[in-house]
Amino acid sequence: MLDAGNALFRSRDSGGAPxxxxxxxxxxxxxxxxxxxxxxxxxRDLNLGVDFLRKQTRKSKLKLLSxxxxxxxxxxxxxxxxxxxxGGLKVGVVGASPATTQPEPMEPLAQGKAAGVMRQGLPxxxxxxxEAKRLRQKERVDLVVLLAAVPxxxxxxxxxxxxxxxxxxxSHEGRGSxxxxxxxxxxxxxxxxxGRQLAKLELSISGPGRFVDNSEVARxxxxxxxxETNLAKARERLAKSTDEVQKRSLESAxxxxxxxxxxxxxxxxxxxxPAARTHLLSYIQLGSDVPADPAVQKAVERIExxxxxxx
Amino acid sequence: xxxxxxxxxxxALLLVPFVAGAAPKQLVLLFTGDNGGEIAPCG
Numbered sequence: 001m002l003d004a005g006n007a008l009f010r011s012r013d014s015g016g017a018p019x020x021x022x023x024x025x026x027x028x029x030x031x032x033x034x035x036x037x038x039x040x041x042x043x044r045d046l047n048l049g050v051d052f053l054r055k056q057t058r059k060s061k062l063k064l065l066s067x068x069x070x071x072x073x074x075x076x077x078x079x080x081x082x083x084x085x086x087g088g089l090k091v092g093v094v095g096a097s098p099a100t101t102q103p104e105p106m107e108p109l110a111q112g113k114a115a116g117v118m119r120q121g122l123p124x125x126x127x128x129x130x131e132a133k134r135l136r137q138k139e140r141v142d143l144v145v146l147l148a149a150v151p152x153x154x155x156x157x158x159x160x161x162x163x164x165x166x167x168x169x170x171s172h173e174g175r176g177s178x179x180x181x182x183x184x185x186x187x188x189x190x191x192x193x194x195g196r197q198l199a200k201l202e203l204s205i206s207g208p209g210r211f212v213d214n215s216e217v218a219r220x221x222x223x224x225x226x227x228e229t230n231l232a233k234a235r236e237r238l239a240k241s242t243d244e245v246q247k248r249s250l251e252s253a254x255x256x257x258x259x260x261x262x263x264x265x266x267x268x269x270x271x272x273x274p275a276a277r278t279h280l281l282s283y284i285q286l287g288s289d290v291p292a293d294p295a296v297q298k299a300v301e302r303i304e305x306x307x308x309x310x311x
Numbered sequence: 312x313x314x315x316x317x318x319x320x321x322x323a324l325l326l327v328p329f330v331a332g333a334a335p336k337q338l339v340l341l342f343t344g345d346n347g348g349e350i351a352p353c354g
Contacts, residue, residue, distance in 0.1 A: 001341045001342065001343075002340060002341070002342040002343075003342065003343050003344060003346070004342060004343070004344030004345070005344060005345075006344065006345050006346070006347060007343070007344075007345075007346040007347075007348075008346075008348055009347070009348045010347050010348045011347075014348065020348070023348050023350055024348070026350055027346065027348070027350060044347065044348075086338055087336055087337060087338050088336055089336055089338055091338070091340075145340065147344075149344075167340075169342050169344055170344070171344035171345040172345070173345075174345040174347060175345070176345075189342075190344075191342050191343055191344030191345065192343060192344065192345070193344065193345035193346070193347065194345065194346060194347055194349045195343065195346045195349045195350075197343075198341055198342075198343060199341065199342045199343065199344075200339060200340075200341055201339070201340040201341075201342065202337070202338075202339050203337070203338040203339070203340065204335045204336070204337055204338075205335055205336045205337075205338065206333065206334075206335035206336070276335075300350050300351050303350060304350060304351050
């Protein structure tokens, strides 16, 4: 279980809300209890400062990660990555935080700490590239996952430039769920948002190479079936047509559908060769049909009493 | 003439089906993100 970050606070300035600390504490405790291995430190996780996060996770198995968040001396404030052995595979997990244009206070100023203690988010791509390379060469991991709590446009850039990352799970804007996005160097997989779903990425590995999306092959087959149906209809209409203008238009449609069919057939043929690495993304919706854990429910109701205006 | 290379080749041929037929390793990653401080069902 992993978390792409921005888990703890509603917005960057909501750290002062009366229940903000209790919410963040409950979330970190529950993420640990539920076996979350690692979480990236996002902008919306830093509202109560770096010390708060460190203290809250000191005794937990949950690791907060950031390959680019540093103090004034340039020392990393959290580990850049962690390595997990799962099912005979070594998985390297890297965390990334947003790059900042200038140093920001390490702790909230309201706490009366010296504003002189600063932190900074270094440029994301070089930090991630270096850590992914280290994990591949030194730790000999089988795959690298990036928990990127950074703006989407920055992730797009990184996904076209940085080598050695298999999957990017991005958080920042709350983009929600979606389909995997294959980029030049990696695949971006949306993690969902607001605790409404659990993203599930099923991987199959029998050799090296890039991951192929199993759902893409299925989608292409569906597309091919639709094109073939439309092609048959267009040919039928063309055979019956006597009007010259309509005939020309239908001939053009048939030609275009035939070209599309050839392209899709080629893709399907390519997908018929079993890939050494495949992935399949799905979501488990956490709706009202999923029963709440009574102990967690009690803890939640202490912060958010039933019938309160929290939602 | 040494029979060692022949033996090695025979061994390699014997092993090929096992290597080729090795089941792929399966792994499921569960993940979340952008929870935004939510602690109760919403939406």
